[in-house]
Amino acid sequence: AQRVTQPEKLLSVFKGAPVELKCNYSYSGSPELFWYVQYSRQRLQLLLRHISRESIKGFTADLNKGETSFHLKKPFAQEEDSAMYYCALRAEGYSTLTFGKGTMLLVSP
Amino acid sequence: DAGVTQSPTHLIKTRGQQVTLRCSPKSGHDTVSWYQQALGQGPQFIFQYYEEEERQRGNFPDRFSGHQFPNYSSELNVNALLLGDSALYLCAAGGSGNTIYFGEGSWLTVV
Structure with a gap:
């Protein structure tokens, strides 16, 4: 069975500081990885997916199969x-998602 | 607009009662999945419907059941409610290889 681990419940940074939200996974096959974001009182929405290798709102994430990680980064x-x-x-051949427990990002002025 | 509509948005039920939650996916999205998100947790997969049949199921008891209609809309039914069933129930629509879109969810409180 697959598992997704987000080790930090809360990450608090100041505006302009770099951000890295950690994500590690365990899965024996070839996974597809996503980052979803949920703003206050809004629905869960897709931020980015590893296969598209795009940058959304300045965020990027690279799939590291050796370290089984998919950390989310933003420089400022x-x-x-x-x-x-x-x-x-x-997982391969499936359309369902296994989620981590989530990390709350708090950016202070 | 993700196009996935869920109802009701909030409801309160008593232990032992039964509840039905509804989901209407975006046009063309024929696969509907349900997730339970307890407070402080990530969403957990309950089951998935495609072509009006349950195709996959997560680790949830038989008290959780569902249905999909010919227009792809879906219902989630929970019988014999427990306090621990209190959560946000999310409907997601999409399919293999497609982006999965989530509804705003139905907040269920069991008292």
Whole structure:
């Protein structure tokens, strides 16, 4: 069975500081990894997926199969980045997601 | 707009009662999944429906059941409610290889 681990419940940074939200996974096959974000009182929405290798709102994430990690990074945090971030894994041939417990990012002015 | 609509948004039930939650996916999204998100936790997969049949199921008891209609909308039913069933229930629509879109969820409180 697959598992997603987000070791930090809360990450608090100042505006303009770099941000790295950690995500590690365990899965024997070739996974598809995602980051979802949930702003206050809003629905869960896709931030980015590893196969598209794009940068959304300044965030990037690289899949490291050797370290089984998919950390989310942003060089300069903004206050509007404050939200709950979830890392998720989709196993080969499946359309369901396995989520981590989430990390709350709090960006202070 | 993700196009996934859930109802009701909030409801309160008593232990032992039964509840039905509803989900309408975006047009063209024929696969519907349900997730339970307890406070402080990430969403946990309950089950998935495709072509009106349950295709996959997570680690949830038989008290949790569902249905999918010909128009792809879906219901989640929970019988014999327990206090521990209090959570946000999320509906997700999409399919293999497609982006998965989530609804805003239904907040269930069991008292």
